[in-house]
Amino acid sequence: MLLPLLTTFAIGAGYTVLNPLLKTHGPFYKAHNFGRPETCTIYDQVEGCEKISLHADSGLLYLACTNLAQRQVWMNPTTELPLAKGVETNYVTIFDPVKGDFTPVELRGLDRTRSVAFHGMDVVPVEGSKDELYIYLVDHHLYADGTPPIEAYDSAVEVYKTKVGSNTADLVWTVPRNDALVTPNEVVGSGDAKSFYFTNDAEHPERADSPFDALRQYINPRASIGYCHVDEGCKIIMDGLLKPNGLATTGNGTFYIVDSLWTDVIIAEQREDGKLVQVDTIPTETISDNVSIDEQGSVWIAGLPNTIVAVKGMRDVRTRVPSRFIRASVGTAPNEKYHVENILQDDGQLLPFQTTVVHDSRRHKLYAHGLISPWLTACDFP
Secondary structure, three states, X not given: OHXXXXXXXXHHHHHHHHHHHXXXXXXXXXXXXXXXXXXXXXEOXXXXXXXXEEEOOOXXXXXXXXXXXXXXXXXXXXXXXXXXXXXXXXXXXXXXXXXXXXXXXXXXOOOOOOEEEEEEEEEEEOOOOOOEEEEEEEEEEOOOOOOOOOOEOEEEEEEEEEEOOOOEEEEEEEEOOXXXXXXXXXXXXXXXXXXXXXXXXXXXXXOOOOHHHHHHHHHOOOEXXXXXXXXXXXXXXXXXXXXXXXXXXXXXXXXXXXXXXXXXXXXXXXXXXXXXXXXXXXXXXXXXXXXXXXXXXXXXXXXXXXXXXXXXXXXXXXXXXXEEEEEEEEOOOOOOOXXXXXXXXXXXXXXXXXXXXXXXXXXXXXXXXXXXXXXXXXXXXX
């Protein structure tokens, strides 16, 4: 008698937890197109750009990219992984919306013999300068000791200095994997090149891709947010997270965190001791990837409305994964804390697997690219 009761309870509990998720982005969710796709233009000169950073004054976009063939083997390593070492499969490029062209950036000091894939990136104006920038870049490395990539990657954050629009950037310093910087996904840098924040999307660098690993992470979440300083080293400032991915800050101690195993954007405040504490959430009704903040203070989220298809896309980069652009701003209606809008959604034919979206509010443009997207998309947005 006890076993049937326990089974019924387990099924009921599972349904209670999973039903909202399955309704919003489960295997049977169909991504209906909405928004204004007719205003969008495709630029197919670059592919696999996981992150876009906008330089607001110039309107230039900086993109962190890895070609799709390399993305495929990075996400699905085998014992005979055909990595293209020494070849520029990973690159940072600049898009000029006025000219409609791309300028590759030579990363002087990059060790291409170990670089596997670029991931998160932040481009920050140098303090006290109008034409200099720092590029903070998450670079997934091969282990120097020969540990095969099927087991783990040895990821780092690299900081480069450049000038606005320049085709070269010089390495300033590299922070290798350590006790705090374990599995960096996204990075948020400072204007003095002395410190940065980052997300660890897992608790250890060893690969853990099975459903059981995901279940264990739900039961006992141990991923984290960290902070590194050139003089003070690195430390964890927030833990107990499922799979933190995107990260953005207003610069006044408020941080927006995307946890890719849940559907809300976390809002955290920084305490005097440097720790981050969750103070609120923004409901988005879909799993998401990166987050950005425009000059008007609106938060932009790159949503993936069908989890099952997204997982399939990470196994096969040819998959057309549906995408959604979400904007969140301060609510203006009575009892409306946050005004959340679904701005544009596509079934993956125009906007496949978009992991990054930025809004240029001065020029009324939306730009998006993605981990396994074959092109950059630019859309008009009033």
